[in-house]
Structures are given as C-alpha cells and as structure tokens.
Amino acid sequence: MTQEQETKVASAAAGAPAAPASAAPQGAPGKSGAAGQHNRVTRMGTESIPRLITEFAIPSILGMLVNGAYNVIDSIFLGQAMGEIGLSTATVAMPIMTVFMAIAMLVGNGGNALAALRMGEGKPEEAERSLGNTVTLSLIFSVIVAIIVFVPACLDALLDISGATPEDWGYATQFIRIISLGFIFQCIGMGVNNFIRTAGAPNRALGTMIIGAVACTAFNALFVLVMGMGVAGSALATVCGQAISCATVLWYFCMTKGVPMRLHLHKMPLHAETVRLILSLGLASFAVQIGMAAVNFVLNNLLNAYGAQSTIGAEGALASIGVVQRVASFVVLPLIGMAIAIQPLLGFNYGAHLFNRVKKTLAWGIAGATVIAVVLWALVHLFADPIVGFFGITDPDLKSFTVFALSVQLFLIPFVGFQIVGSNYFQATGQPAKSVFLSLTRQILFLIPLYIGLPMVMPMWFPGYTGLDALYFACPVADFLAIFTTAIFVLLELKRLKKLETGELQAKF
Template sequence: MTEYEKNLPEKPESPQPLDLRGEKLKPTSAGDDKVLRMGTASIPRLITEFAIPSVVGMLINGSYAIIDSVFLGHAVGEIGLSAMTVANPIMIVFMAISMLIGNGGNALAALRLGEGKREDAERALGNVVSLSLIASVIVLIIGWNPTLVAAVLDMASATPEVRPYAQVFIQILCAGFILQCIGLGVNNFIRTCGAPNRALGTMVIGLVGSVAFNALFVLVFGWGVLGSALATVLGWACSCAAVLQYFCLRKDVPMRLRFSAMRFNLAMDRTILAFGLPSFCVQAGMAIVNFVINFQLVKYGALTPIGADDALAAIGVVQRIGQFSVMPLIGIAIALQPLLGFNYGAHNVDRVRKTLWYGIGAASSISVLMFAIVEIFAVPIAHAFGISHDGLVDFTAFAIRVQFLMLPFVGFQIVSSNYFQATGQPAKSVFLTLTRQILFLVPLLYLMPVILPDMFSQFTGLDALYFAAPVADFLSIFTTAIFVAWEMVRLRKLAALYDKK
C-alpha cells in the first residue's frame, strides 16, 4: 500500500444529519431529508428538480439588463442603449463580486454538508453575509468618489454625449449593491438547503418588481436612465428581502442566518474566496472583455459610417443577448454545484461522474436551442431593442450571428469548468474560465481587426471584432476537453482507492 493510500480518508457511511451542536437529528426532519437525498435520490430527477428553477432564475437575473435596455431603447433611443453599454461592464463586475462571495460560500457549505459538518456550513452562510457588507461599503466609496467614477467611465470608453447618463446609472447601482450581493449571492444557499423552487421564487419577485418599477419610472414618469437604475435597485431589494426572510424567519431550514455565525473566520473566508474565484473570473473576465470591446468599438466604429455611438448601441444589444444566452448554462452549472459538492464530500465518486455527464448533456441541449433562436431571429432581436436604422439593424444582426457560432458547445465548457470549482479544485476552474474570457479572447480582439480585413477585403476592422468570440470559444472548449479527460482518469483511480479502503 502506497503512502498516499494510507493517508486517504475513510469513505464515510451515509452522511449523518447533525444539528448545530453536532448531534444526530431525527430522520424525520424535513430540512435534513432534503439535504441527504442529494446522496441517494435519482440523479436525473435531482438535476431536473434543481436545474429548472436555477436556469429560470439565471434567465431572470440576466433579464434585468435586458429589461433596462428595452425600456431605455424605446423611451430614450440609441443614447439610452449606449449608456447601458458603457455601464454594462460595471454591472458585470457587481455580479462578479456577488458570485465570488456567494458561490464560494455555497460551494464550501455543500462540501461541509456532505461531510456531515452542519455547523461549518452555517458559519459559511454567516461569513458570506459579512463579506457582502464589506464589499458593499467598498463599492459605495468607489461609486461616489468623483475621481474614481470618472476613471471607471474612461475605462468604459464613454463618449462625451453618453457620459452623464452612464454616470447616473452607475452611481445609483453602487448605492444599492448590497441588495444585489445578498439577493444573488445568498440565494444559492437556498438550493443547497434542498429548496430550488424557493430560490427561484426569490428571483421572480425581484424581476416582477423591476419590470413594474421600470414601467412606472421610465414610461409613466419619464425619468429615463435615472428611473431605470432606480427600478433595478428596487428589484434587487425585493429579492434580498425574500432571501433574508427564508434564512432568518423560517425554522425548518438546515441552515439559519445567525449573528454568532457572522463572526469573521479568516481561514474560512480565505477558503470561501478561493472557491468563489472561478465564478468571479467568469464575470470579471466578461467585464474586462467588455472594456476592451468598448474601446475597440469606439476606435473602429469612428472609421465607419455607423459611428462610435451607434457601434456602442449595437454592441450593447449583442452583449445583452450574449449574457442572456449563457445564463441558462450558468444556471445548469450552479444547479449541479450542491449535488457535485455533496457527493464529492461524501466520496460518492460514481455519483459525481454521473452528475457531471448528465449536466453536460442538459447544458448542451440548451446551448443548441439558444443557438437556433439567435441565428433565426437575429433581425427581430435588433428591432426589439429599439434599433430602427436599416444599416445598424443589419450590422447588429450580422454581429449576433457571427459571435454565437460556437454556442452549441459552450455549455460543455461552462459546466466542466464549474465542476472543478464544485469539487474543491478552484485553480483548475480559474484557469479554464480564463481561457475563454481572457487568455484567448482579449488578444484576438486586438488581432482580428488587423488580420481579417487583410485576408478578406469585404470585412472592416469593426466587422472583424465579432469573429474573435467564436475562435476563442473553440480554443477554450478544446482545452477544457483535455482537462475533463484527465479528471475522468483521476476519478477512476480515486474510486479504486476508496474501494480498497
């Protein structure tokens, strides 16, 4: 027996339901039954139960930007869409911070529940709320400091015409960031508590509130960008209130939010941030890409009849559709997280493998469907956002069709990279995430406008920007496939070692 085999932890028996003192709970506890079934129930049934609310919830979360853009596009025109495009990287950064803290804490909680360590799971929940409060204070300081917010607008390539609108939008979102951080980040813990439908309900409440307030503030009161920003924040507030009600007032939940669990634990906080780093990198990478694209759009758009402001409006539509199309794929990945984490923590290797492959199949099916929708309805999508100029409509439809050429395979990449996060391998997950968002795409955004027009004279530098995404996706998917193949070998060896023990 090798030294590694000797030090391998014993595979636990069926994880025991524990209360906050580490004592066994009665098997009739509804909250514990919901958690423990993740290690015993049918995997396809669990994935369906967890994935449907998660996918719908992520679509709802992605709908905030869509709703803002549609209302502003019709009420204010292209200048409203341009302002949203400038503010979009900031909105993505906010989501990145929320997922850094929330997804990291949720991944840790799922692993600890699988190990039967209920108290540690509750401390993870409490520390997520504490970290969210700190992050919100930092965001508020940055957003309302004139020098810092001016620097952010410069990074986002705001033109003089768009700048004042984008500034108002960003500052209001900064003031309400704590509501998003808790409403989105802590929401994931509800799924880990075995209540995916309740998690969906908290997001539906927020979306309904956002639509209602947008209609009132933008269409009725005519407040424009100001009204849209206020509507977004109030939508977050509705979700936040529903999430806090679940963890603070209900008594039949496996984890409760208590002040005693909110005391900072530096070792745990480091683990939370490490586990959440892959999710952060997904969103932060998207934000960096948005900054780069905005810069390149202003540069190459000014050289075409479309112009810089209309190019920003067009990319705003493409970005919204791009973010919306991957939301259900991220939803599948998030739904798998508690299932993968619980079974990996409980050393149920066979269930880990099956969960991954079922999840990849589900995500790939959604990818193909989303691809068909955006390819067929590219022109109506452009019209739906209030774009009316024929030349701009054609350019927007072209950009949509080109950018999503590899979408049928993106589901595999997103689910697979998230698998490494859920199973406590954040470094691999971070690397795979960066391949798609940073390592391949950012260089291509600079290279393609230089190379492609020389090779094909019918394309301008502005056209070439949209070919960078499918090329980067292809390279990232290929790299991820190599990592997954090696992981399957590692899991087989791990299962054999557990069988020996």
C-alpha cells in the same frame, strides 16, 4: 449504492451518529420537520441523478434568466425611451455592472460551494458559518463599492476605460452611482440566494428571483415610461427589484421554520479560515465575471475606434454590439444555471466520497447544458431580426449589421455549455486553481488578444470585412479554443476520479 455508502451519506448529512431532537435547527417544527429537512439534503447522495438535476436545474436556469433580465430590461426600456443614446449608456455601464456582479459571485458562489462541501462532510455547523460569513462579506464589499464609486476620480477612471463618450458620460455616471448604493441588495439577493438551493429548496430560490425581476420590470415601466425619469429611473427600478429579492432571501434563512441552514448572528463574525475558503472557492466565478468586464472594457474602446471609421459611427457601434452582448449573455445564462444547479450535487457527493455519482452528475450536466444550448442557438438564428428590433434599433443599416453580428458571435454556442459546466465542476469539487484557469481561458487568454489582433489582419485576409466586423468574429474563435482546453482538463479529471474510486488517491479539499 452499497450499504457502506448509504451509511456514509446519512452520517454526512446528519453530522452525528444519532442527533437528538434538540439538535434540530432553531425554529424547526419538531422532529418530523427536522427529519424532512434532513432527507432533503441526504437525498443528494441517494436519489436518481437525472431526477435531481431536473429538479434543481429548472428553477436554477429560470432563476439565472430572471437575474439576467435586469440588464436586458434596463436596455429595452432605455432603448425604447431614449433611442441609441440610451442603449450606448447601458453598454458603457455594462462592464462596471459586471464588476459588481463579480464581487457578488465571489462571496456568494464561494460561500455556497463551501457550504455544500461541508454538508456533504457532515458538518452543518460549518455550513452555517459559511452562510453567516458570506452575508458579512457582502456587507463589507458593499460599503467599499459605494465609497469607490462616489470618489469622482475613481468613477471617472472607470468610465474612461469603459469607453464613455461625451454624449453618454453624464448619463452613465448617474446610472452607476444609483446602482452602487443598492449593491448590498444585489450581493445578498443574488449571491446568498444560491444557499437556498444547497438547503434543498430550488423552487424557493427561483421564487426570490422572480419577485425581484417582476418588481424591476414594473418599476421600470413606472419610472422610465410613465414618469419620464430616464436613466435615473431605470437604475432606481433595478435597485428596488434587487431590494425586494434580497428581503425574501433573508426571510428564508431568518424566519422560515425547519431549514437545514439558518442565519445566526453568532455565525456572522469573520472566521479567517472560512473567509479564505470562501474567497478561494469563489475565485473562479469572480474570474469569469472580471474576465467579462475586462473584455467589455477593451471592446467598448475598440468599438469607439473602429466604429468611428464605419458608416454607423461610434455611438451606433456601441448601441449595436451592446445589444449583441446582452443577447449573447442572456443565451449563456441558462448554461450557467445548469452549472450552478449541479454544484450542490457535485459538492455533496464529492464530500461524501461518492465519486461514481460525481461522474454521472457531471455527464448529465454536460448533456443537459448542450441540449439547452442547441435550442437557444436555433431560436436566436430563427428570430434574430425581431430580437434586435425589440431593443429599439430601427435604422435599416444598423439593424442589418446587428443581426449579422449576432449570428456570427453565437456560432459555437451549442458547444459552450460543455465549457461552462466543465470549468464549474472544479469549483464545486474544491479545485479552485483549475476552475480559475479554465474560467480565464476564453475571456483573458483568448478573446482579448483576438479582439486586439484580428481587426489588424482580417481586413487584409478578407478585404470584404472591416476591423469592426473582426470584433464579433473573434468570439467563435475564442469559444473553440476554450472548449478544446476544457476538454483536456475534463478527460484528465475523469482519470483522477477513477483512481479516487479505487482508492489509489485520496481526495483533498
């Protein structure tokens, strides 16, 4: 790194040539504490990239696994306590819960991406405004969600397109309503948690997630297994875990001394331009989750139709593919964790115009995600049978079907890490339109048409397979198409970064 670049990094994080001690964040423990927090941010533009990625990735990946554990924990306890009806209820609720997560990521990931860019540009006040507006947006969306869910016609419509059957309709209604009342805890506990990483404290971010997941597990055991509260107990346990995680996140930004970003009341009133940027930068994450929700909506209805024609029946199909979806989502979470981990590094260095470090960060992020994906792919294929059994599926035919479906659906997982990191890169560097498009390719442009069309033609091409079988074969085909599309975008972006390095282009965000 040249002396000019080092000066740029230092001035970017400081936001001023020589900030006085009084400019330290409120509650900072004096000059040395402020300097320590300052260094935690500036090092994103100076330290070894592999070391930084490792430091940020480990807690980020573990955090995503912990966050994703909420759905898996619910499914395991409901499956063990209620059997197939419990698993099918969780499957029906899953797309609606995915919509909730989409909203949380819209404001959380968008606000965090903006904060990282502003820190890299040397505008810490604007980063704090992004934090404050993110919390306010979380509050507003939480109220809207609760109102919608408690309007019977709205919830009935959601359950109808989620593929709810008469057997699990009442259970799913109860589950979703309880979850919606605690949505504010999810929105802040998961979304605002990302700001802690940008503040240079990835281990603290992980800690806030672990506390919530451990509490969720403990409350599930108490409410579902000990007290026999069933679906209501599982939903209440999830809300309790999220509430505890939310409290620890707010404590960090309100009470912890010397943090580089602080949550101030005067930064919470909505600022039009800040809100616009938060929502535009978060649109890619939102699109991914909404795409997943749309896929689940379509898939659940197709499972009802094709499952009824098979020997395992509609409830069996919902339970089986529901398990496959949860395992697949859990496997993808570490890859998303890697993408989230490098987001502040990409954003800071892009904002500071350190484009060579941006390219290196992207390359190392892709390599790390690929290694993780290969390991997870091997583990799932080696232990598919016990994994399926852990969810409470005991019927031999249903178990055999689920194990095979799991192996097929995760066939191309070793290459999916590249697609996730590649599409997230554009979000981190202030190019939301490209990120949104790439995020939608797999879910909307490829997977849904394949879900609808493949069951119509596959039984004719391969008579040994049914329409139900075609539903899980659609996933690796969609993965291949999405990976190929992302590769084209990444190659073009590398050429653009080369021009930015030489000064032929000017960065705009």
